[in-house]
Amino acid sequence: DTAVSQTPKYLVTQMGNDKSIKCEQNLGHDTMYWYKQDSKKFLKIMFSYNNKELIINETVPNRFSPKSPDKAHLNLHINSLELGDSAVYFCASSQGSGGPYNSPLHFGNGTRLTVT
Amino acid sequence: SQQGEEDPQALSIQEGENATMNCSYKTSINNLQWYRQNSGRGLVHLILIRSNEREKHSGRLRVTLDTSKKSSSLLITASRAADTASYFCATDARSGYSTLTFGKGTMLLVSP
Numbered sequence: 629d630t631a632v633s634q635t636p637k638y639l640v641t642q643m644g645n646d647k648s649i650k651c652e653q654n655l656g657h658d659t660m661y662w663y664k665q666d667s668k669k670f671l672k673i674m675f676s677y678n679n680k681e682l683i684i685n686e687t688v689p690n691r692f693s694p695k696s697p698d699k700a701h702l703n704l705h706i707n708s709l710e711l712g713d714s715a716v717y718f719c720a721s722s723q724g725s726g727g728p729y730n731s732p733l734h735f736g737n738g739t740r741l742t743v744t
Numbered sequence: 745s746q747q748g749e750e751d752p753q754a755l756s757i758q759e760g761e762n763a764t765m766n767c768s769y770k771t772s773i774n775n776l777q778w779y780r781q782n783s784g785r786g787l788v789h790l791i792l793i794r795s796n797e798r799e800k801h802s803g804r805l806r807v808t809l810d811t812s813k814k815s816s817s818l819l820i821t822a823s824r825a826a827d828t829a830s831y832f833c834a835t836d837a838r839s840g841y842s843t844l845t846f847g848k849g850t851m852l853l854v855s856p
Contacts, residue, residue, distance in 0.1 A: 632786070661843070663846075668848065669781075669830060669848060669849050670846075670848050671787075671832070671846040672846075673843050673844070673845070676843055684843055718786055718787070720786075720787075732777055732789035732792055733777075733779075733787070733789065733834075733844060734789070735786030735787045735788070736786050737784075737785050737786045738784075738785070738786055
């Protein structure tokens with residue numbers, strides 16, 4: 629009954645490969661996000677989707693392509709992986725369509741991506 | 745640019761002591777939120793304080809907000825070993841479609 633679940637938990641791959649991370653939320657939230665946490669624990673927003681529509685794209689390289697088949701799912705596909713993509717990627721969701729105003733984020737447990 | 749900055753970066757205390765973490769931010773906000781992250785896990789929401797509120801309590805947590813100084817503090821009273829985690833403040837900026845911007849966090853170690 630995990631609220632926000634993402635798979636896989638660990639992903640080890642070589643440079644140049646293409647990989648996907650899946651995220652699902654069963655909270656009935658309207659908005660979903662992808663965040664990237666670097667080795668210094670700095671969390672940076674990548675994308676925000678509201679009801680399957682892209683709302684925010686924070687200067688993320690085109691190699692990253694989010695896809696939202698329905699409002700409960702937001703997957704992240706990464707093409708031509710680079711060493712610098714190594715990080716922990718977090719999916720999150722929040723209630724309402726106006727972003728996290730008065731509405732906290734619910735996070736998944738992260739996907740640790742290691743590019744070798 | 746990064747909105748929130750936590751201080752200190754790391755804090756080590758004994759069980760039973762109080763822990764205070766501070767957060768400073770740069771622009772006007774709608775609200776400020778505090779999150780906890782245990783090692784290897786996602787962030788968990790602790791408390792949300794609106795820009796028109798000055799203090800909020802939740803169990804052993806006390807959060808203050810000073811919008812004139814653009815700062816907030818999180819106080820954990822009577823700390824326990826289970827409080828060991830990283831703590832992040834996050835702000836929701838007033839302008840445009842809002843999204844949470846996180847600081848780099850304070851790593852709290854509570855020793856038994």
